[in-house]
Amino acid sequence: MTSETAASVVELKQDGDVLLVTINNPPVNALGAAVRQGLAAAMEQADASAEVKAVLIVGQGKAFIAGADIREFGKPPVAPFLPDVCNRIEACSKPVVAVIHGAALGGGLEIAMAAHYRLALPAAKLGLPEVSLGLIPGAGGTQRAPRLMGVKAAAELMLSGKPLSAKAAQAAGLVDKLEEGTDPVAAGMAYIRELLAQDAPVRATSADQSQLADKAAAHAELEALRADTVKKSRGLFSPLKIIDCVQAAVDLPFAEGLKFERVQFLACIDSPQRQGLIHAFFAEKETAKIPEAKAAAPRHFAKIAIIGGGTMGAGITVSALDAGLVVTMIERDAESIARGQANVEKVYNGLIAKGRMTEDAKVAVMARYTPSTSYDDIADVDLVIEAVFEDLEVKKAVFKELDRVCKSGAVLATNTSYLDIDAIAAVTSRPQDVIGLHFFSPANIMKLLEIVVPSKVAADVVTTAFELAKKMKKVPVRAGVCDGFIGNRILATYKQAADYLMEDGASPYEIDEAVRGFGFAMGPFQVTDLAGGDIGWATRKRRAATRNPKARYVEIADRICENGWFGQKTQRGFYLYPQGARVGQHDPEVLAIVDAERAKKGVTARQFTAEEIMRRYMAAMVNEGAKVVEEGIALRPLDVDVTFISGYGFPRYRGGPMKWADMQGLDKVLADIEAFAKEDALFWKPAPLLQKLVAEGKNFDSLNK
Ligand code: 3H9
Secondary structure, three states: OOOOOHHHHEEEEEEOOEEEEEEOOOOOOOEOHHHHHHHHHHHHHHHHOOOOOEEEEEEOOOOOEOOEOHHHOOOOOOOOOHHHHHHHHHOOOOOEEEEEOOEEEOHHHHHHHHOOEEEEOOOOEEEOHHHHHOOOOOOOHHHHHHHHHOHHHHHHHHHHOOOEEHHHHHHHOOOOEEOOOOOHHHHHHHHHHHHHHOOOOOOOHHHOOHHHOOHHHHHHHHHHHHHHHHHHOOOOOHHHHHHHHHHHHHHOOHHHHHHHHHHHHHHHHOOHHHHHHHHHHHHHHHOOOOHHHHHOOOOOOOEEEEEOOOHHHHHHHHHHHHOOOEEEEEOOOHHHHHHHHHHHHHHHHHHHHOOOOOHHHHHHHHOOEEEEOOHHHHOOOOEEEEOOOOOHHHHHHHHHHHHHHOOOOOEEEEOOOOOOHHHHHHOOOOHHHEEEEEEOOOOOOOOEEEEEEOOOOOHHHHHHHHHHHHHOOOEEEEEEOOOOOOHHHHHHHHHHHHHHHHHHOOOHHHHHHHHHHHOOOOOHHHHHHHHOHHHHHHHHHHHHHHOOOOOOOOOHHHHHHHOOOOEHHHOEOOEEOHHHOOOOEEOHHHHHHHHHHHHHHOOOOOOOOHHHHHHHHHHHHHHHHHHHHHOOOEOOHHHHHHHHHHHOOOOHHHOOHHHHHHHHOHHHHHHHHHHHHOOOOOOOOOOHHHHHHHHHOOOHHHHOO
16 A cells, blocks of 8 residues: 555645646556545535635646556455546536646546546547556446547547547547647636636536437447457457447446446456456566666667668668667668668658658658668767678678777677677677667567677666667567577477477467467467578578487478478468468478378377467476576566567467466466476476475566566
8 A cells, every 4th residue: 555645646726716636646647546535535625615616637747647556456446436436526516627738548538538528738648548458448438438429439449549639539529629738727727717707517428418319320330340349359358348338338328337337347357368468568667677777877879870781670770760860771782782771661662652651751761861881981870780691700790890980889789589699799899888689570560679688788788778779669678698588599499399299299280270279360380481481490400510419309390491391482381372372271291291200200199189289388488488587588577578478479468478377377387397397308397496486385476576
C-alpha cells in the first residue's frame, strides 16, 4: 500500500463558483484507490456546496489520466470501485467538465465520458487500450463509448486499442470542443463560463440513446466486426468480449449493460492472458533500466554512418533517417552503393504507393542521406553502425578502417547476430568505444534491438546505444557476449529440440502446427524456409569442427540443403512453394528424407501430441533462458521475455518464455526436463538456476524485482 491519501492526489480548490478538481498522482495520474476516493469525495463536496455551480476535472503533469492503476490488477480490489466512481461523477447535480490536455486512456477516458462535457487541447490522446492488456474497458467504457460515438467507431476504438488525436476524437463525437493551448485550467474555466452563461444542463451520457436507436444497423455492424475479429484476434480472449459488451449496450438498459460489462471485465482479470500481457507491458519498460544508466549520460550523436547497404544496412538506414539522424552510407563500389540507396528508396516508395508518405516528405528525408564509397567521408560522424557480411574477418577489416578514420569518441557499433564482439573490438585501438547492436530483419520494422555489451566498453557508450534505441523507437534489451547473445542462443537450443522431435517421430508439419497452435505466427521449419535454409547450413558446417562429438546431431536439414532446397527462395525447403507461393505445401519427398534418416539412426518413430511437442519445445527454451540469466547474458528473466516477444514472434499474451514457465509452475517445467534427461542427459541438463529456484520455492519473477 502506498501512503497516498485522497487529499494528496486529488486537490480540490474553490475558484469562484467552480470546484477545481486536480488529479496529481505522478507519473501519469493512474486511478489508484486514493484517486478514486478523492474523485468521489469531490462530487460529494460539489453536491453539498450551494456555492459550487460547476466542476472542472483536470490532470496535473503531462497526462490527464492514464487509466486504472495497472499494478493493482490481480490484487484484492479496494473500494470505491472505478465503475461506481464514474457513475458518481455522472450523477453529480452540477455540470462536470473534463479537460483533456494529454493522455486520457482506459479508465481515464471512462472518467471523461462520465463527465457531462469534454474539452480537448491539441496534445490530447483519447483511447481505450485495455485490449492490449488482455482486458476490456471496465468502468462503463463499453456502454458509454457507443452512446457517444456510435457502435462501430466505439467498438473499433476498443478493438484497436489505439488512441485518437484531439481532432479525431472531436470528429468521432467523443469530445464536445477543441481549444488551442496547453493550460487545461485556463481553457476549462473559459469553457465553464460559456456553459454557465448558456445555462447548460447536466447531461448524462448513459441516458443518451440517440446513437443506439437503429438496432438493426447496430447488429449488422457488430456481426461484421465479430467475423473480422474472430479471424484477426488469434487466440486472444478479450476482443470478442468487447463486442459482446457493445452488443449489450445496444440491447440492454444502461444499468444492465454495466452489470454485463463487469462480469466480462472480471473474467478478463482472471485470465492468464491478462497476466501475460501486463507482464509484457511492464517488462518492456524495465529493459531500459540498466546498470550503466546511473553511471553515465549518453554521448551526443546526430551524424551517423552505416557501413553496408544490403537488406540489413538499408533497414537500419531507414530507421536512422526516421529517427531524424543524418546518415552517410558506405559501400565498397559505385554499383553496391547505388544498390544500397535503391534499397532505402524502395522502402519509402512502398510507403508512397500505399499513400502513407508524400513525395515531398521522401525528398526531405533523403536530404539527410549521403551515399559514399570512401571511409574518409565519415571522419566526423558521431556513431557508426557496421552492417556488412556476417563474417568475423570481414568485420575485423571494417573495424580497422573505422579505427583509422573515425574521430576520437565516436561510437563504433557492429550489427552482428552471434559473432564475438570482444574479438572485433580488439582489432581497434579503442575497444571502449565498440559495442554490438543486433537489429532484426526487416530492421526498419522489427522492434527488438539487442544491445550487446562487450567486456571493455565504456558505460557512456552503452547508454548512447540505449538512447539510439529510444530515438529509433526500438525495444532495447541489454545482452552479454556469447554465441548468439540472448535470442539466437536460446533459439538454437529450442530449434535443436524441434529437430530431435522430428527425428523421433513428429513430422516438421506437426511441429509447426503445434507451435502455431501455441500462438507463434510461424513454426520453426517455416521460419527456416523463410530465412533461407542455406544460412543455418553454412553455420552448421562452420561449427562442425567444434561440435561436441557426444552431442546428438540431426542431419535431416543438411540432407534437404544438399538438394539445393533452401526454402521459399528456391521454391522448396521443408515445404513446397510452387510458383513462388508464400504458403508452403507439405512435401512427401521431405517426409521420405525424414524416414530415411530415422532408419539410418535406427529410430522407431513415436507419436507426439501437440501438447507433448510444446512441452519439449518450451522446456528447451526455458532451460536455456535460465542459463542465459544465470550467466549474466541477460540481466533478468524479463529481458529474455521481451527479447522473445519483440523479436521472435513469441505470443505476447503468454508474457514471454520465463513468465510462461512461472505460470506453469517451475517445478513442473523442471520435472519435464528431468524426465527428458533420461533420454539425453547432455542436451536436457537442467539449468542450476532453475533447480535452485524450485528448491527455494521461488519463481523467475522473483529475480525481476
Ligand atoms: C484500465 O484503465 C481499466 C479500466 O477500463 C477499468 C478498471 C476497472 N498504471 O509509459 P511511460 C507507469 S486499464 C500504473 O514510461 P510515457 C509506467 O509503468 C489501463 N502505472 O510514460 C512508468 O513507470 P516507471 C489502461 C502506469 O510518457 C510510468 O508510469 N491504460 C500506468 O512514455 C511512465 O510511463 C493504459 O493501458 C498505469 N495505467 O507514456 C495506459 N501507465 O516510471 C498505459 C503508466 O516506473 N500507459 N504507468 O517505469 C501508457 O500507455 C503510457 O504510460 C502513457 C505515458 C501513454 C500514459
